[in-house]
Amino acid sequence: MPDITAITAELHAAGIDADRVITDRTAMTCYGYDATRQSRPPLLVVLPQSTVEVAAALKTAAAHRLPVFTRGAGSGMSGGTIPTGAGMVLSLTMMTRVLELDLENFMVTVEPGIITKELQEAVAAHGLWYPPDPASLAFSTLGGNVAENAGGPCAVKYGVTGEYVRGLEVVLADGTVITTGNKCVKSVSGYDLTRLFVGSEGTLGVITKILLRLLPPPAARRTQLLAFADMGTAAETITAMFRRRLVPATIEFLDHHSIAAIRQELPFALPPAARALLLVEIDGEPETVDRDAERLRELVAPTAIAVITAADERERDTLWQARRALSPAIARIAPHKLNEDIAVPRASIPAIIARIDAIAAEVELPIVCFGHAGDGNIHVNVMLDKTDPGQAERGERAVAEIFRATVGLGGTLSGEHGIGNTKSAFLPLEWDAPTIATMRAVKLALDPENRLNPGKIFPPDFHDHIS
Amino acid sequence: MAVCPLYRHTRREEMVARGKLALFAADLERPAGEPLPTFHRHAIDHCLLCHSCEANCPKGVKITDLVIAAREEIAREAGLPPGKRLFFALLGGKIPGLARMLKFGALFQGLAWRRIPQSSGLRRRLPFPLTDDHTVIPRLPRRQLADFLRARKPADSGPPVIFFPGCAISYLFPEIGRATIRVLERLGFTVLVPKFVCCGTAARAAGDRNTADNLQHQNHELLAALPLGAPVITACATCGHALMRYDLGGRRAVDISVFLMEHRARLETLLAGRTLDLDVTCHDPCHLRKGQGVIREPRELLDLITGNRFRDLAHPELCCGSGGTFGVTHRELSRTIQAEKIAEITATGATVAASGCPGCLIQLREGLTNAGTAITAEHPVVLLDRLLG
Ligand SMILES: Cc1cc2nc3c(=O)[nH]c(=O)nc-3n(C[C@H](O)[C@H](O)[C@H](O)COP(=O)(O)OP(=O)(O)OC[C@H]3O[C@@H](n4cnc5c(N)ncnc54)[C@H](O)[C@@H]3O)c2cc1C
Ligand code: SF4
Numbered sequence: 093m094p095d096i097t098a099i100t101a102e103l104h105a106a107g108i109d110a111d112r113v114i115t116d117r118t119a120m121t122c123y124g125y126d127a128t129r130q131s132r133p134p135l136l137v138v139l140p141q142s143t144v145e146v147a148a149a150l151k152t153a154a155a156h157r158l159p160v161f162t163r164g165a166g167s168g169m170s171g172g173t174i175p176t177g178a179g180m181v182l183s184l185t186m187m188t189r190v191l192e193l194d195l196e197n198f199m200v201t202v203e204p205g206i207i208t209k210e211l212q213e214a215v216a217a218h219g220l221w222y223p224p225d226p227a228s229l230a231f232s233t234l235g236g237n238v239a240e241n242a243g244g245p246c247a248v249k250y251g252v253t254g255e256y257v258r259g260l261e262v263v264l265a266d267g268t269v270i271t272t273g274n275k276c277v278k279s280v281s282g283y284d285l286t287r288l289f290v291g292s293e294g295t296l297g298v299i300t301k302i303l304l305r306l307l308p309p310p311a312a313r314r315t316q317l318l319a320f321a322d323m324g325t326a327a328e329t330i331t332a333m334f335r336r337r338l339v340p341a342t343i344e345f346l347d348h349h350s351i352a353a354i355r356q357e358l359p360f361a362l363p364p365a366a367r368a369l370l371l372v373e374i375d376g377e378p379e380t381v382d383r384d385a386e387r388l389r390e391l392v393a394p395t396a397i398a399v400i401t402a403a404d405e406r407e408r409d410t411l412w413q414a415r416r417a418l419s420p421a422i423a424r425i426a427p428h429k430l431n432e433d434i435a436v437p438r439a440s441i442p443a444i445i446a447r448i449d450a451i452a453a454e455v456e457l458p459i460v461c462f463g464h465a466g467d468g469n470i471h472v473n474v475m476l477d478k479t480d481p482g483q484a485e486r487g488e489r490a491v492a493e494i495f496r497a498t499v500g501l502g503g504t505l506s507g508e509h510g511i512g513n514t515k516s517a518f519l520p521l522e523w524d525a526p527t528i529a530t531m532r533a534v535k536l537a538l539d540p541e542n543r544l545n546p547g548k549i550f551p552p553d554f555h556d557h558i559s
Numbered sequence: 560m561a562v563c564p565l566y567r568h569t570r571r572e573e574m575v576a577r578g579k580l581a582l583f584a585a586d587l588e589r590p591a592g593e594p595l596p597t598f599h600r601h602a603i604d605h606c607l608l609c610h611s612c613e614a615n616c617p618k619g620v621k622i623t624d625l626v627i628a629a630r631e632e633i634a635r636e637a638g639l640p641p642g643k644r645l646f647f648a649l650l651g652g653k654i655p656g657l658a659r660m661l662k663f664g665a666l667f668q669g670l671a672w673r674r675i676p677q678s679s680g681l682r683r684r685l686p687f688p689l690t691d692d693h694t695v696i697p698r699l700p701r702r703q704l705a706d707f708l709r710a711r712k713p714a715d716s717g718p719p720v721i722f723f724p725g726c727a728i729s730y731l732f733p734e735i736g737r738a739t740i741r742v743l744e745r746l747g748f749t750v751l752v753p754k755f756v757c758c759g760t761a762a763r764a765a766g767d768r769n770t771a772d773n774l775q776h777q778n779h780e781l782l783a784a785l786p787l788g789a790p791v792i793t794a795c796a797t798c799g800h801a802l803m804r805y806d807l808g809g810r811r812a813v814d815i816s817v818f819l820m821e822h823r824a825r826l827e828t829l830l831a832g833r834t835l836d837l838d839v840t841c842h843d844p845c846h847l848r849k850g851q852g853v854i855r856e857p858r859e860l861l862d863l864i865t866g867n868r869f870r871d872l873a874h875p876e877l878c879c880g881s882g883g884t885f886g887v888t889h890r891e892l893s894r895t896i897q898a899e900k901i902a903e904i905t906a907t908g909a910t911v912a913a914s915g916c917p918g919c920l921i922q923l924r925e926g927l928t929n930a931g932t933a934i935t936a937e938h939p940v941v942l943l944d945r946l947l948g
Contacts, residue, residue, distance in 0.1 A: 114598070116598050118596065118599070119573070119582070121585040183572070423618075
């Protein structure tokens with residue numbers, strides 16, 4: 093049994109004051125959950141304010157052989173922050189500084205606890221833009237974004253978090269501090285360790301500084317809502333857009349379940365026949381935006397049953413609010429949902445949609461699909477009542493089937509939410525044994541005792557091996 | 560969660576609604592008789608009841624009701640702190656003479672508090688508990704709203720409206736009450752102002768439900784004698800929000816800014832194109848924006864008063880940190896939130912920051928005074944009254 097008194101004494105000696113070390117059992121419940129509704133109180137919670145304090149905490153954890161669960165805002169959707177054993181939770185939310193804004197090189201260095209939106213506002217004040225826009229940007233931390241390689245609607249054109257990360261400061265399992273990357277656009281000396289830590293879900297090290305590249309913001313944008321009579325036509329339209337070399341910043345789609353859930357919230361009437369919606373945003377220079385919007389209108393004229401253009405920012409906000417409110421809105425369809433965020437190459441969208449429809453019919457459960465159609469990332473929600481054993485079993489079967497279909501189309505289990513502990517059992521479905529063994533070799537090289545976020549990413553038998 | 564003003568500045572999970580909910584849930588499993596840990600008390604204590612989280616909660620969780628319930632629980636167990644107990648006894652009318660005491664205070668406040676040049680506030684001369692050298696309190700007026708009401712000759716021809724002034728306007732900011740009544744009368748209404756007591760929010764927020772219910776009951780009785788069709792108008796965001804849980808006998812409660820915009824045409828005729836020559840911004844009181852959902856009207860009103868010289872804040876939805884007595888009991892955190900608000904106000908370049916809540920005005924005026932700026936904080940209806948002359 094770890095000696096809590098000794099551990100807290102060491103942390104205090106390292107300068108972490110008493111109110112930033114929490115050991116009361118019930119008090120810790122508010123640091124043991126995330127957006128997956130799992131919840132487990134850890135052994136203790138530490139709220140460090142600097143790299144030095146993070147390193148001290150990790151040294152203490154190493155000395156007492158404690159598992160360490162790093163967390164940001166706890167908005168994760170795959171259980172990445174859940175303490176799977178009696179260990180230390182490191183909450184990085186207090187490390188929120190912008191350390192350097194380099195206006196010449198379009199670079200910014202931040203601490204990991206800064207909230208995505210705060211970073212965007214901080215750089216926007218200087219006329220620069222940080223594009224990644226996960227729907228959780230109003231509360232998720234940059235550290236969490238990097239650790240999950242979060243993406244958002246604008247990934248179609250601008251890519252995901254990882255494409256903006258140019259360097260990191262990371263504290264390793266034993267408390268050693270390392271730096272990766274630099275401000276050079278071209279930089280090939282040694283291994284690209286930055287990439288290794290992007291998307292590592294807190295299993296390889298604790299990220300304490302992040303160097304990000306920025307862009308000048310687009311001068312203009314146009315938001316359009318396209319309604320279709322069926323999902324197939326909508327999916328075909330997406331493929332057609334790219335075939336015409338039309339690359340919007342965003343293509344979000346909503347199926348008929350989603351439409352029903354938010355119809356009332358929309359500021360305008362939709363044709364009753366609308367069973368699929370695409371929310372398309374085109375950005376760039378004003379002239380190109382006008383031209384592309386016109387090309388899009390021509391393209392969809394034969395297939396869309398309605399085209400609605402947001403007249404101003406207020407209307408655009410309403411459209412996006414409706415989109416962001418979707419997740420809770422569909423909760424009305426059934427008491428529970430199994431939500432996955434699979435991704436397929438975008439040309440395979442029509443195929444995966446058709447397959448999911450068939451699966452829904454097989455298991456006799458509604459499956460709600462919406463998401464980032466432009467990049468092939470689809471939020472699949474199997475709606476069910478878990479208290480009904482029949483439904484629970486059919487739900488699980490549907491998820492497994494969807495995963496199999498996805499991988500069969502060259503897709504992936506998770507486009508943005510990560511594997512965590514909710515999808516770890518399915519990892520072998522996507523990667524073969526030698527590939528997983530390589531991942532494991534990397535993990536054990538950096539964290540030989542498997543103390544950093546154990547129980548995540550790797551299938552359960554991996555963790556049995558270690559402990 | 561990032562919308563919680565306390566989270567923004569503490570970055571601690573127990574500050575936000577989700578953390579508080581988890582604590583409440585964990586408490587249910589605590590063995591009976593085991594005292595509430597300090598950590599929990601602290602979390603329950605730390606809530607501005609600003610409704611920011613509720614306004615953003617897709618699931619409609621009412622955390623403020625739970626916080627209030629938890630405070631009631633604590634108050635029942637341990638009793639209120641003595642200062643709050645006395646204060647609510649006064650508000651609740653259990654000890655008579657709040658009005659007289661405050662008037663008496665108005666005569667002698669100069670002994671302990673000194674005036675701040677160019678401002679309507681006072682700074683302390685003596686080290687009072689719960690204050691420091693940066694505390695700025697409003698000067699107690701010699702004439703309270705009741706004195707004005709006694710002297711007034713109410714018009715009795717137009718359609719009736721009921722004005723609910725509330726304590727802060729009655730005792731600390733009578734000019735807001737006076738302005739409200741005058742503006743309404745000029746629009747042709749008969750303004751009824753019965754002797755309402757406190758709306759009950761202060762007591763309710765502290766967990767003193769008895770006092771709050773009692774006050775509400777007294778106000779209900781006063782309302783019973785008034786014309787049914789008359790709307791109940793408030794100029795204090797907190798009172799307006801409190802009235803939402805009242806039974807108004809089918810009448811509606813409405814904030815003065817909303818009511819004025821409903822009568823915009825008549826107001827424009829009255830103004831005849833006159834405007835105030837100033838740039839104005841607006842701090843949305845939480846109890847107005849999130850509590851009552853009023854956002855548009857104060858802006859339209861201010862645009863009307865200044866001839867479209869309203870400038871919005873970068874984050875108008877942020878709480879000012881006052882939170883009723885929170886600013887007194889958690890001074891440091893409250894000041895941090897205040898400083899952020901003042902910086903945003905200054906950045907707009909406006910010379911007046913309007914806000915439809917006396918509590919916010921106290922907080923804003925203290926912040927502006929300490930920042931040494933010439934920007935003033937005013938209730939929109941006072942600006943309108945000034946313009947109407
Ligand atoms: C309503 C809602 C909408 C969402 N929308 C999106 C979306 O559009 N796109 C998307 O990609 N995700 C989305 N998510 C998921 C989630 O917000 C993202 O995964 C986000 O990046 C998590 O950030 P966080 O700060 O909450 O991290 P946490 O949940 O606290 O942690 C997530 C993982 O990162 C690790 N971690 C956190 N900080 C660090 C650090 N400094 N160093 C090392 N490891 C760390 C943790 O150990 C954990 O494994 C959404 C979630 C919600 C609730
Ligand atoms: S009411 Fe305000 S202070 Fe209280 S938890 Fe919600 S956002 Fe925070």
